Amino acid sequence: MTELSRIWRETEYRYNLIGFKCNNCGRSYFPPRDICPYCHRESIGKMEKVKFSGNGEILSYTTVHDAPPAFKRQVPYTLALVKLDEGPVITAQIVDCDPDEVNTGKKVHMVFRKIREDGTNGVIEYGYKFRLN
Amino acid sequence: MSGIVSYGSYIPYYRIKPEEIARIWGDEPERMKKNLFILSKSVPSPDEDVASISVEAARNALKRKDINPEEIGAIYVGSESHPYAVKPTATIVAAAIGMPLEYFAADYEFACKAGTAGMQNVKAMVDSNYIKYGFAIGSDTSQGAPGDALEYTASAGGTAMLIGKDNVIAEINDTLSVSTDTPDFWRREGEPYPKHGERFTGEPGYFKHVIAASKAIMERNDMKNSDYDYAVFHQPNGKFPTRAAKILGFTEEQYKTGLLTPYIGNTYSGSMMTGLSAVLDESKPGDRILAVSFGSGAGSDAFDITVTDKMKDYKRDNAPTVKKLIEKVKFIDYGMYTKFRKIIITGDSVE
Ligand SMILES: [Zn+2]
Numbered sequence: 193m194t195e196l197s198r199i200w201r202e203t204e205y206r207y208n209l210i211g212f213k214c215n216n217c218g219r220s221y222f223p224p225r226d227i228c229p230y231c232h233r234e235s236i237g238k239m240e241k242v243k244f245s246g247n248g249e250i251l252s253y254t255t256v257h258d259a260p261p262a263f264k265r266q267v268p269y270t271l272a273l274v275k276l277d278e279g280p281v282i283t284a285q286i287v288d289c290d291p292d293e294v295n296t297g298k299k300v301h302m303v304f305r306k307i308r309e310d311g312t313n314g315v316i317e318y319g320y321k322f323r324l325n
Numbered sequence: 326m327s328g329i330v331s332y333g334s335y336i337p338y339y340r341i342k343p344e345e346i347a348r349i350w351g352d353e354p355e356r357m358k359k360n361l362f363i364l365s366k367s368v369p370s371p372d373e374d375v376a377s378i379s380v381e382a383a384r385n386a387l388k389r390k391d392i393n394p395e396e397i398g399a400i401y402v403g404s405e406s407h408p409y410a411v412k413p414t415a416t417i418v419a420a421a422i423g424m425p426l427e428y429f430a431a432d433y434e435f436a437c438k439a440g441t442a443g444m445q446n447v448k449a450m451v452d453s454n455y456i457k458y459g460f461a462i463g464s465d466t467s468q469g470a471p472g473d474a475l476e477y478t479a480s481a482g483g484t485a486m487l488i489g490k491d492n493v494i495a496e497i498n499d500t501l502s503v504s505t506d507t508p509d510f511w512r513r514e515g516e517p518y519p520k521h522g523e524r525f526t527g528e529p530g531y532f533k534h535v536i537a538a539s540k541a542i543m544e545r546n547d548m549k550n551s552d553y554d555y556a557v558f559h560q561p562n563g564k565f566p567t568r569a570a571k572i573l574g575f576t577e578e579q580y581k582t583g584l585l586t587p588y589i590g591n592t593y594s595g596s597m598m599t600g601l602s603a604v605l606d607e608s609k610p611g612d613r614i615l616a617v618s619f620g621s622g623a624g625s626d627a628f629d630i631t632v633t634d635k636m637k638d639y640k641r642d643n644a645p646t647v648k649k650l651i652e653k654v655k656f657i658d659y660g661m662y663t664k665f666r667k668i669i670i671t672g673d674s675v676e
Contacts, residue, residue, distance in 0.1 A: 207421045243423075264671055265371035265664050287370060288338040288655075304380040304421055305372040316408055318376060318417065 246302030333385025362563025366590025398456025403439025438620030480590025557583030
Protein backbone atom coordinates (compact mmCIF):
# COMPACT_ATOMS: atom_id res chain seq x y z
CA MET A 193 0.00 0.00 0.00
CA THR A 194 2.89 2.42 0.55
CA GLU A 195 3.74 2.11 -3.17
CA LEU A 196 0.13 2.87 -4.06
CA SER A 197 0.18 5.88 -1.73
CA ARG A 198 3.33 7.18 -3.37
CA ILE A 199 1.82 6.87 -6.86
CA TRP A 200 -1.34 8.64 -5.73
CA ARG A 201 0.61 11.41 -3.98
CA GLU A 202 2.81 12.03 -7.01
CA THR A 203 0.02 11.91 -9.59
CA GLU A 204 -0.52 15.65 -9.84
CA TYR A 205 3.07 16.60 -10.48
CA ARG A 206 3.96 13.55 -12.57
CA TYR A 207 0.98 14.05 -14.88
CA ASN A 208 1.39 17.77 -15.36
CA LEU A 209 4.97 18.69 -14.42
CA ILE A 210 3.87 20.78 -11.47
CA GLY A 211 6.64 22.15 -9.29
CA PHE A 212 7.32 25.10 -7.05
CA LYS A 213 8.78 28.52 -7.65
CA CYS A 214 10.50 30.49 -4.92
CA ASN A 215 9.18 34.03 -5.09
CA ASN A 216 12.11 35.24 -3.00
CA CYS A 217 14.85 34.41 -5.55
CA GLY A 218 12.84 33.32 -8.58
CA ARG A 219 14.24 29.78 -8.83
CA SER A 220 11.93 26.91 -9.81
CA TYR A 221 12.01 23.37 -8.47
CA PHE A 222 10.87 19.97 -9.63
CA PRO A 223 9.87 17.74 -7.92
CA PRO A 224 8.04 20.16 -5.62
CA ARG A 225 9.73 21.26 -2.40
CA ASP A 226 8.49 23.25 0.56
CA ILE A 227 11.58 25.37 1.12
CA CYS A 228 14.04 26.95 -1.31
CA PRO A 229 17.52 25.51 -0.68
CA TYR A 230 19.05 28.92 -1.44
CA CYS A 231 16.75 31.16 0.53
CA HIS A 232 15.92 28.76 3.39
CA ARG A 233 13.81 30.62 5.96
CA GLU A 234 13.31 33.60 3.66
CA SER A 235 11.35 31.41 1.25
CA ILE A 236 8.76 30.34 3.83
CA GLY A 237 5.33 31.32 2.59
CA LYS A 238 6.80 32.41 -0.74
CA MET A 239 6.86 29.04 -2.49
CA GLU A 240 4.28 29.06 -5.27
CA LYS A 241 2.93 26.05 -7.15
CA VAL A 242 3.65 26.36 -10.90
CA LYS A 243 2.93 24.28 -13.96
CA PHE A 244 5.95 24.00 -16.23
CA SER A 245 5.57 24.35 -19.98
CA GLY A 246 7.00 20.91 -20.69
CA ASN A 247 9.58 22.35 -23.07
CA GLY A 248 13.25 21.81 -22.45
CA GLU A 249 16.65 20.82 -23.71
CA ILE A 250 18.83 17.74 -23.31
CA LEU A 251 21.83 18.40 -21.04
CA SER A 252 23.21 14.88 -21.08
CA TYR A 253 22.00 11.37 -21.80
CA THR A 254 22.76 7.68 -21.67
CA THR A 255 21.48 4.65 -23.54
CA VAL A 256 20.02 1.92 -21.35
CA HIS A 257 20.58 -1.67 -22.46
CA ASP A 258 20.08 -3.44 -19.16
CA ALA A 259 16.72 -2.34 -17.83
CA PRO A 260 14.38 -3.35 -15.03
CA PRO A 261 11.53 -5.68 -16.13
CA ALA A 262 9.06 -2.79 -16.47
CA PHE A 263 11.14 -1.30 -19.27
CA LYS A 264 12.32 -4.49 -20.97
CA ARG A 265 10.18 -4.06 -24.09
CA GLN A 266 11.59 -0.59 -24.68
CA VAL A 267 15.30 -1.52 -24.58
CA PRO A 268 17.47 0.07 -25.86
CA TYR A 269 16.13 3.44 -24.76
CA THR A 270 17.52 6.80 -23.79
CA LEU A 271 17.50 8.31 -20.34
CA ALA A 272 18.33 12.00 -20.31
CA LEU A 273 18.85 14.96 -18.04
CA VAL A 274 16.38 17.50 -19.37
CA LYS A 275 16.70 21.16 -18.44
CA LEU A 276 13.21 22.65 -18.49
CA ASP A 277 12.81 26.15 -19.95
CA GLU A 278 11.88 27.30 -16.43
CA GLY A 279 15.17 26.04 -15.00
CA PRO A 280 14.75 22.74 -13.16
CA VAL A 281 16.69 19.73 -14.40
CA ILE A 282 14.89 16.39 -14.39
CA THR A 283 15.73 12.83 -15.39
CA ALA A 284 13.37 11.32 -17.94
CA GLN A 285 13.09 8.85 -20.76
CA ILE A 286 13.26 10.11 -24.36
CA VAL A 287 10.72 8.22 -26.47
CA ASP A 288 9.99 7.63 -30.16
CA CYS A 289 13.55 7.82 -31.42
CA ASP A 290 16.62 5.66 -31.92
CA PRO A 291 19.34 6.27 -29.33
CA ASP A 292 21.62 7.72 -32.04
CA GLU A 293 19.12 10.49 -32.80
CA VAL A 294 19.55 11.91 -29.30
CA ASN A 295 22.13 14.60 -28.68
CA THR A 296 23.10 17.21 -26.11
CA GLY A 297 21.35 20.49 -26.80
CA LYS A 298 18.40 18.96 -28.65
CA LYS A 299 15.03 20.48 -27.81
CA VAL A 300 12.36 18.22 -26.33
CA HIS A 301 8.77 18.45 -25.17
CA MET A 302 6.86 16.53 -22.54
CA VAL A 303 4.58 13.63 -23.48
CA PHE A 304 2.23 11.57 -21.35
CA ARG A 305 3.08 7.87 -21.14
CA LYS A 306 2.72 4.75 -19.08
CA ILE A 307 5.62 4.58 -16.64
CA ARG A 308 5.14 1.23 -14.94
CA GLU A 309 2.57 -1.51 -14.53
CA ASP A 310 2.32 -3.52 -11.35
CA GLY A 311 1.96 -6.90 -13.07
CA THR A 312 -1.20 -7.70 -15.00
CA ASN A 313 -3.54 -7.11 -12.06
CA GLY A 314 -1.95 -4.10 -10.34
CA VAL A 315 -2.23 -0.38 -10.82
CA ILE A 316 -0.81 1.41 -13.87
CA GLU A 317 1.44 4.40 -13.22
CA TYR A 318 1.43 7.24 -15.75
CA GLY A 319 3.58 10.31 -16.05
CA TYR A 320 5.94 12.44 -18.09
CA LYS A 321 8.49 11.37 -20.63
CA PHE A 322 10.00 13.50 -23.38
CA ARG A 323 10.11 13.44 -27.15
CA LEU A 324 12.47 15.23 -29.56
CA ASN A 325 10.89 18.34 -31.13
CA MET B 326 -25.87 26.47 -31.74
CA SER B 327 -23.51 23.99 -30.11
CA GLY B 328 -20.66 22.31 -31.87
CA ILE B 329 -16.95 21.66 -31.93
CA VAL B 330 -14.93 24.29 -30.06
CA SER B 331 -11.61 22.56 -30.49
CA TYR B 332 -10.19 19.21 -31.53
CA GLY B 333 -6.95 17.27 -31.35
CA SER B 334 -5.64 13.93 -32.52
CA TYR B 335 -2.83 11.59 -31.66
CA ILE B 336 -1.40 8.69 -33.66
CA PRO B 337 1.56 6.63 -32.40
CA TYR B 338 4.90 6.92 -34.18
CA TYR B 339 5.44 3.29 -35.20
CA ARG B 340 4.04 1.58 -38.30
CA ILE B 341 3.97 -1.91 -39.73
CA LYS B 342 3.35 -2.74 -43.40
CA PRO B 343 0.99 -5.45 -44.66
CA GLU B 344 3.92 -7.04 -46.52
CA GLU B 345 5.55 -7.75 -43.17
CA ILE B 346 2.43 -9.37 -41.69
CA ALA B 347 1.85 -11.37 -44.90
CA ARG B 348 5.47 -12.60 -44.78
CA ILE B 349 4.82 -14.27 -41.41
CA TRP B 350 1.44 -15.82 -42.16
CA GLY B 351 2.08 -16.83 -45.75
CA ASP B 352 -0.57 -14.53 -47.18
CA GLU B 353 -0.18 -12.95 -50.55
CA PRO B 354 0.79 -9.34 -49.75
CA GLU B 355 -0.54 -7.71 -52.90
CA ARG B 356 -3.89 -9.43 -52.48
CA MET B 357 -4.21 -8.35 -48.83
CA LYS B 358 -3.22 -4.78 -49.67
CA LYS B 359 -5.72 -4.61 -52.47
CA ASN B 360 -8.58 -6.38 -50.69
CA LEU B 361 -8.27 -4.23 -47.57
CA PHE B 362 -6.84 -1.12 -49.24
CA ILE B 363 -4.18 -0.84 -46.56
CA LEU B 364 -0.58 0.39 -46.92
CA SER B 365 0.48 0.54 -43.26
CA LYS B 366 -1.01 0.62 -39.78
CA SER B 367 0.04 2.42 -36.60
CA VAL B 368 1.48 0.44 -33.70
CA PRO B 369 1.52 1.79 -30.14
CA SER B 370 4.81 1.82 -28.25
CA PRO B 371 4.86 -0.50 -25.19
CA ASP B 372 4.36 2.55 -22.96
CA GLU B 373 1.25 3.76 -24.79
CA ASP B 374 -2.36 2.84 -24.13
CA VAL B 375 -5.82 4.34 -24.48
CA ALA B 376 -5.24 6.64 -21.50
CA SER B 377 -1.97 8.06 -22.84
CA ILE B 378 -3.35 8.43 -26.38
CA SER B 379 -6.48 10.16 -25.05
CA VAL B 380 -4.40 12.55 -22.95
CA GLU B 381 -2.23 13.51 -25.92
CA ALA B 382 -5.31 14.07 -28.11
CA ALA B 383 -7.04 16.18 -25.44
CA ARG B 384 -3.90 18.22 -24.79
CA ASN B 385 -3.58 18.88 -28.52
CA ALA B 386 -7.16 20.18 -28.52
CA LEU B 387 -6.36 22.51 -25.62
CA LYS B 388 -3.21 23.82 -27.35
CA ARG B 389 -5.37 25.05 -30.21
CA LYS B 390 -7.93 26.80 -28.00
CA ASP B 391 -7.06 28.19 -24.63
CA ILE B 392 -9.99 26.94 -22.54
CA ASN B 393 -9.73 26.97 -18.77
CA PRO B 394 -10.03 23.30 -17.68
CA GLU B 395 -12.23 24.53 -14.81
CA GLU B 396 -14.88 25.26 -17.44
CA ILE B 397 -14.90 21.71 -18.80
CA GLY B 398 -17.84 20.00 -17.14
CA ALA B 399 -17.80 16.54 -18.71
CA ILE B 400 -15.48 13.96 -20.17
CA TYR B 401 -16.41 10.73 -21.91
CA VAL B 402 -13.83 8.35 -23.32
CA GLY B 403 -15.05 5.81 -25.85
CA SER B 404 -12.89 2.76 -26.46
CA GLU B 405 -12.90 -1.01 -26.66
CA SER B 406 -9.39 -1.23 -25.23
CA HIS B 407 -9.59 0.71 -21.98
CA PRO B 408 -6.49 -0.08 -19.87
CA TYR B 409 -8.61 -1.21 -16.91
CA ALA B 410 -11.71 -3.40 -16.93
CA VAL B 411 -12.75 -1.52 -13.77
CA LYS B 412 -11.35 1.99 -13.24
CA PRO B 413 -12.23 4.73 -15.67
CA THR B 414 -9.90 6.11 -18.32
CA ALA B 415 -11.90 9.35 -18.17
CA THR B 416 -10.63 10.33 -14.71
CA ILE B 417 -6.99 9.71 -15.73
CA VAL B 418 -7.43 12.01 -18.71
CA ALA B 419 -9.28 14.60 -16.62
CA ALA B 420 -6.44 14.66 -14.08
CA ALA B 421 -3.86 15.00 -16.84
CA ILE B 422 -5.56 18.06 -18.32
CA GLY B 423 -6.26 19.67 -14.94
CA MET B 424 -10.04 19.39 -14.77
CA PRO B 425 -11.64 20.43 -11.46
CA LEU B 426 -13.39 18.20 -8.91
CA GLU B 427 -16.89 18.68 -10.26
CA TYR B 428 -17.40 17.11 -13.69
CA PHE B 429 -19.43 14.37 -15.36
CA ALA B 430 -17.33 11.39 -16.42
CA ALA B 431 -17.65 7.87 -17.77
CA ASP B 432 -16.04 5.44 -20.14
CA TYR B 433 -18.17 4.45 -23.09
CA GLU B 434 -18.27 1.25 -25.04
CA PHE B 435 -19.97 0.53 -28.36
CA ALA B 436 -17.30 -1.13 -30.50
CA CYS B 437 -15.96 1.56 -32.85
CA LYS B 438 -18.64 4.19 -32.23
CA ALA B 439 -18.20 4.75 -28.50
CA GLY B 440 -16.37 8.04 -29.11
CA THR B 441 -19.11 9.50 -31.30
CA ALA B 442 -21.73 8.34 -28.77
CA GLY B 443 -19.76 10.52 -26.34
CA MET B 444 -19.99 13.45 -28.75
CA GLN B 445 -23.78 13.12 -28.85
CA ASN B 446 -23.98 12.97 -25.08
CA VAL B 447 -21.73 15.97 -24.53
CA LYS B 448 -23.70 17.96 -27.12
CA ALA B 449 -26.94 17.12 -25.33
CA MET B 450 -25.48 18.26 -22.01
CA VAL B 451 -24.23 21.49 -23.55
CA ASP B 452 -27.60 22.12 -25.24
CA SER B 453 -29.45 21.59 -21.97
CA ASN B 454 -27.04 23.95 -20.16
CA TYR B 455 -25.74 21.34 -17.73
CA ILE B 456 -22.18 22.14 -18.78
CA LYS B 457 -20.32 24.89 -20.62
CA TYR B 458 -17.79 22.65 -22.37
CA GLY B 459 -17.27 18.91 -22.49
CA PHE B 460 -14.75 16.48 -23.95
CA ALA B 461 -15.68 13.46 -26.04
CA ILE B 462 -12.75 11.23 -26.89
CA GLY B 463 -12.55 8.20 -29.13
CA SER B 464 -9.36 6.20 -28.82
CA ASP B 465 -8.18 2.61 -29.14
CA THR B 466 -5.19 0.29 -29.20
CA SER B 467 -7.04 -2.66 -30.66
CA GLN B 468 -5.55 -5.95 -31.69
CA GLY B 469 -6.53 -8.59 -34.20
CA ALA B 470 -5.63 -12.19 -33.40
CA PRO B 471 -2.26 -13.14 -34.90
CA GLY B 472 -2.89 -14.57 -38.35
CA ASP B 473 -6.41 -13.13 -38.56
CA ALA B 474 -7.27 -10.68 -41.36
CA LEU B 475 -7.96 -8.08 -38.65
CA GLU B 476 -4.26 -8.08 -37.80
CA TYR B 477 -3.59 -6.14 -40.99
CA THR B 478 -5.75 -3.22 -39.92
CA ALA B 479 -6.26 -3.12 -36.11
CA SER B 480 -4.22 -0.09 -35.06
CA ALA B 481 -3.94 2.66 -32.47
CA GLY B 482 -4.86 6.33 -32.27
CA GLY B 483 -7.42 8.74 -30.97
CA THR B 484 -9.16 12.07 -31.29
CA ALA B 485 -10.62 14.45 -28.73
CA MET B 486 -13.50 16.79 -29.52
CA LEU B 487 -14.24 19.69 -27.19
CA ILE B 488 -17.89 20.62 -27.53
CA GLY B 489 -19.63 23.78 -26.36
CA LYS B 490 -21.75 26.75 -27.38
CA ASP B 491 -19.13 29.50 -27.26
CA ASN B 492 -16.28 29.82 -29.77
CA VAL B 493 -17.72 27.09 -32.00
CA ILE B 494 -15.54 26.40 -35.07
CA ALA B 495 -17.86 23.74 -36.47
CA GLU B 496 -21.56 23.68 -35.64
CA ILE B 497 -23.19 20.31 -35.20
CA ASN B 498 -26.46 21.02 -37.03
CA ASP B 499 -27.94 17.62 -36.31
CA THR B 500 -27.07 14.14 -35.10
CA LEU B 501 -28.91 10.82 -35.08
CA SER B 502 -28.23 7.13 -34.55
CA VAL B 503 -29.44 3.82 -35.93
CA SER B 504 -28.92 0.55 -34.03
CA THR B 505 -29.78 -3.14 -34.35
CA ASP B 506 -28.77 -6.36 -32.59
CA THR B 507 -26.31 -7.84 -35.10
CA PRO B 508 -23.61 -10.50 -34.50
CA ASP B 509 -21.03 -9.00 -36.88
CA PHE B 510 -18.10 -8.62 -34.46
CA TRP B 511 -17.63 -9.18 -30.73
CA ARG B 512 -15.17 -9.87 -27.95
CA ARG B 513 -16.19 -11.74 -24.82
CA GLU B 514 -15.06 -10.53 -21.39
CA GLY B 515 -11.51 -11.69 -20.63
CA GLU B 516 -10.77 -12.74 -24.20
CA PRO B 517 -7.75 -11.02 -25.72
CA TYR B 518 -8.93 -10.97 -29.34
CA PRO B 519 -12.24 -10.24 -31.03
CA LYS B 520 -14.13 -12.55 -33.36
CA HIS B 521 -16.11 -11.66 -36.42
CA GLY B 522 -19.17 -13.28 -37.89
CA GLU B 523 -17.80 -13.37 -41.44
CA ARG B 524 -21.03 -13.06 -43.38
CA PHE B 525 -22.36 -10.33 -41.07
CA THR B 526 -19.46 -7.90 -41.28
CA GLY B 527 -20.23 -6.31 -44.65
CA GLU B 528 -23.85 -5.93 -45.76
CA PRO B 529 -25.87 -6.57 -42.56
CA GLY B 530 -23.27 -4.83 -40.38
CA TYR B 531 -21.29 -1.93 -41.76
CA PHE B 532 -23.18 -1.00 -44.92
CA LYS B 533 -26.72 -1.36 -43.58
CA HIS B 534 -26.09 0.99 -40.65
CA VAL B 535 -23.75 3.51 -42.27
CA ILE B 536 -26.05 3.94 -45.24
CA ALA B 537 -29.27 4.08 -43.21
CA ALA B 538 -27.82 6.69 -40.84
CA SER B 539 -26.40 8.77 -43.71
CA LYS B 540 -29.67 8.73 -45.61
CA ALA B 541 -31.74 9.51 -42.53
CA ILE B 542 -29.72 12.56 -41.52
CA MET B 543 -29.61 13.92 -45.06
CA GLU B 544 -33.36 13.51 -45.39
CA ARG B 545 -34.10 15.11 -42.02
CA ASN B 546 -31.99 18.14 -42.92
CA ASP B 547 -33.16 18.37 -46.49
CA MET B 548 -29.64 17.77 -47.77
CA LYS B 549 -28.35 15.80 -50.73
CA ASN B 550 -24.91 14.30 -51.35
CA SER B 551 -23.73 17.17 -53.57
CA ASP B 552 -24.50 19.72 -50.81
CA TYR B 553 -21.55 18.44 -48.77
CA ASP B 554 -17.94 19.52 -49.18
CA TYR B 555 -16.70 16.51 -47.22
CA ALA B 556 -17.98 13.09 -46.25
CA VAL B 557 -16.21 10.95 -43.66
CA PHE B 558 -17.15 7.46 -42.57
CA HIS B 559 -15.95 4.84 -40.12
CA GLN B 560 -13.09 3.04 -41.83
CA PRO B 561 -12.38 -0.56 -40.71
CA ASN B 562 -10.27 -0.84 -43.87
CA GLY B 563 -9.81 1.40 -46.89
CA LYS B 564 -12.40 -0.45 -48.93
CA PHE B 565 -15.63 -0.23 -46.90
CA PRO B 566 -15.81 3.59 -46.57
CA THR B 567 -14.91 4.01 -50.24
CA ARG B 568 -17.74 1.68 -51.22
CA ALA B 569 -20.21 3.29 -48.80
CA ALA B 570 -19.32 6.71 -50.21
CA LYS B 571 -19.93 5.48 -53.74
CA ILE B 572 -23.28 3.85 -52.84
CA LEU B 573 -24.35 7.19 -51.35
CA GLY B 574 -23.18 9.03 -54.44
CA PHE B 575 -20.20 10.89 -52.98
CA THR B 576 -17.18 11.63 -55.14
CA GLU B 577 -13.55 10.91 -54.32
CA GLU B 578 -13.04 14.67 -53.91
CA GLN B 579 -15.55 14.58 -51.03
CA TYR B 580 -14.26 11.51 -49.18
CA LYS B 581 -10.49 11.40 -49.76
CA THR B 582 -9.49 13.98 -47.10
CA GLY B 583 -11.05 11.98 -44.28
CA LEU B 584 -9.89 8.58 -45.50
CA LEU B 585 -6.93 7.65 -43.28
CA THR B 586 -7.10 3.89 -42.83
CA PRO B 587 -4.82 3.15 -45.81
CA TYR B 588 -2.02 4.95 -43.89
CA ILE B 589 -2.75 4.38 -40.20
CA GLY B 590 -5.07 1.36 -40.12
CA ASN B 591 -8.34 1.11 -38.23
CA THR B 592 -8.12 3.12 -35.03
CA TYR B 593 -11.55 1.77 -34.01
CA SER B 594 -13.18 4.37 -31.72
CA GLY B 595 -10.69 6.88 -33.09
CA SER B 596 -11.43 6.07 -36.73
CA MET B 597 -14.22 8.38 -37.91
CA MET B 598 -13.29 11.07 -35.37
CA THR B 599 -9.69 11.18 -36.65
CA GLY B 600 -11.03 11.30 -40.23
CA LEU B 601 -13.17 14.26 -39.14
CA SER B 602 -10.09 15.79 -37.52
CA ALA B 603 -8.23 15.54 -40.86
CA VAL B 604 -11.20 17.19 -42.58
CA LEU B 605 -11.32 20.03 -40.02
CA ASP B 606 -7.56 20.51 -40.59
CA GLU B 607 -8.29 21.46 -44.20
CA SER B 608 -11.74 22.99 -43.95
CA LYS B 609 -12.77 26.63 -44.31
CA PRO B 610 -15.79 28.61 -43.10
CA GLY B 611 -19.02 27.51 -44.72
CA ASP B 612 -17.88 23.97 -45.48
CA ARG B 613 -20.53 21.33 -44.86
CA ILE B 614 -19.47 17.92 -43.55
CA LEU B 615 -21.28 14.61 -43.25
CA ALA B 616 -19.61 12.38 -40.64
CA VAL B 617 -20.88 8.86 -39.92
CA SER B 618 -19.38 6.37 -37.49
CA PHE B 619 -20.09 2.67 -37.14
CA GLY B 620 -19.84 0.32 -34.20
CA SER B 621 -20.28 -3.41 -34.48
CA GLY B 622 -23.06 -5.03 -32.65
CA ALA B 623 -24.28 -2.75 -34.38
CA GLY B 624 -25.04 0.91 -34.98
CA SER B 625 -24.10 4.20 -36.63
CA ASP B 626 -23.99 7.79 -35.40
CA ALA B 627 -24.41 10.46 -38.06
CA PHE B 628 -23.47 14.14 -37.79
CA ASP B 629 -24.27 17.05 -40.07
CA ILE B 630 -21.66 19.77 -39.49
CA THR B 631 -21.04 23.31 -40.78
CA VAL B 632 -17.67 25.04 -40.35
CA THR B 633 -18.10 28.58 -38.95
CA ASP B 634 -16.26 31.90 -39.46
CA LYS B 635 -14.49 31.29 -36.16
CA MET B 636 -12.31 28.78 -38.00
CA LYS B 637 -10.41 31.75 -39.47
CA ASP B 638 -8.91 32.75 -36.12
CA TYR B 639 -8.66 29.24 -34.77
CA LYS B 640 -5.07 28.22 -34.00
CA ARG B 641 -4.92 24.92 -35.88
CA ASP B 642 -1.12 24.98 -36.11
CA ASN B 643 -0.65 25.09 -32.32
CA ALA B 644 -0.92 21.29 -32.40
CA PRO B 645 0.09 18.74 -35.04
CA THR B 646 -2.42 18.26 -37.86
CA VAL B 647 -3.31 14.71 -38.88
CA LYS B 648 -1.09 15.14 -41.93
CA LYS B 649 1.81 15.94 -39.64
CA LEU B 650 1.07 12.92 -37.44
CA ILE B 651 1.23 10.69 -40.50
CA GLU B 652 4.45 12.21 -41.83
CA LYS B 653 7.14 11.27 -39.34
CA VAL B 654 6.93 7.54 -38.64
CA LYS B 655 9.13 4.55 -38.11
CA PHE B 656 8.46 1.19 -39.72
CA ILE B 657 9.05 -1.90 -37.60
CA ASP B 658 9.19 -5.58 -38.47
CA TYR B 659 6.86 -8.29 -37.20
CA GLY B 660 9.28 -9.37 -34.48
CA MET B 661 9.40 -5.89 -32.98
CA TYR B 662 5.62 -5.68 -33.39
CA THR B 663 5.10 -8.81 -31.28
CA LYS B 664 7.40 -7.41 -28.60
CA PHE B 665 5.57 -4.07 -28.54
CA ARG B 666 2.10 -5.62 -28.51
CA LYS B 667 2.95 -8.21 -25.85
CA ILE B 668 2.24 -11.06 -28.23
CA ILE B 669 5.52 -12.58 -27.05
CA ILE B 670 5.64 -13.08 -23.32
CA THR B 671 8.77 -12.41 -21.31
CA GLY B 672 9.89 -14.50 -18.35
CA ASP B 673 9.44 -11.68 -15.89
CA SER B 674 6.47 -11.86 -13.61
CA VAL B 675 6.34 -8.11 -13.07
CA GLU B 676 6.49 -6.06 -16.18
ZN1 LIG C 1 14.78 31.04 -3.30
